[in-house]
Amino acid sequence: MSLILSPRVLPILMLIASNVFMTFAWYGHLKFKSSPIWIAVMGSWLIAFFEYWLAVPANRIGNQVYSAAELKTMQEVITLTVFAVFSVLYLKETLTWNHAIGFAMIAGGAAFIFKG
Numbered sequence: 001m002s003l004i005l006s007p008r009v010l011p012i013l014m015l016i017a018s019n020v021f022m023t024f025a026w027y028g029h030l031k032f033k034s035s036p037i038w039i040a041v042m043g044s045w046l047i048a049f050f051e052y053w054l055a056v057p058a059n060r061i062g063n064q065v066y067s068a069a070e071l072k073t074m075q076e077v078i079t080l081t082v083f084a085v086f087s088v089l090y091l092k093e094t095l096t097w098n099h100a101i102g103f104a105m106i107a108g109g110a111a112f113i114f115k116g
Contacts, residue, residue: 002020011062018054019082021047027083030091072114080106
């Protein structure tokens with residue numbers, strides 16, 4: 001249990017959870033295109049509120065052991081991973097080889113951040 005609560009692991013788990021909220025806030029409304037835009041914006045804002053309660057503490061806790069650049073890089077890779085799953089399962093969109101190659105290139109670039 002102490003490993004999960006460590007500043008090395010807990011921020012990653014919190015960033016994953018925050019990204020689930022944020023992905024729903026930014027893209028969940030696409031299944032409801034007939035709803036007025038103000039409802040989409042307000043609904044998204046309410047969902048994003050909870051995302052901030054995870055992301056801000058995750059970055060503060062994580063900064064004990066990770067640099068800001070490392071935290072941002074983790075955030076981007078997590079974002080792409082969560083979005084890919086969301087896109088397929090929730091939006092029922094197909095990911096192509098082009099998507100996979102592009103995501104892999106971004107993940108490869110992220111690896112350089114942690115090499116230094």
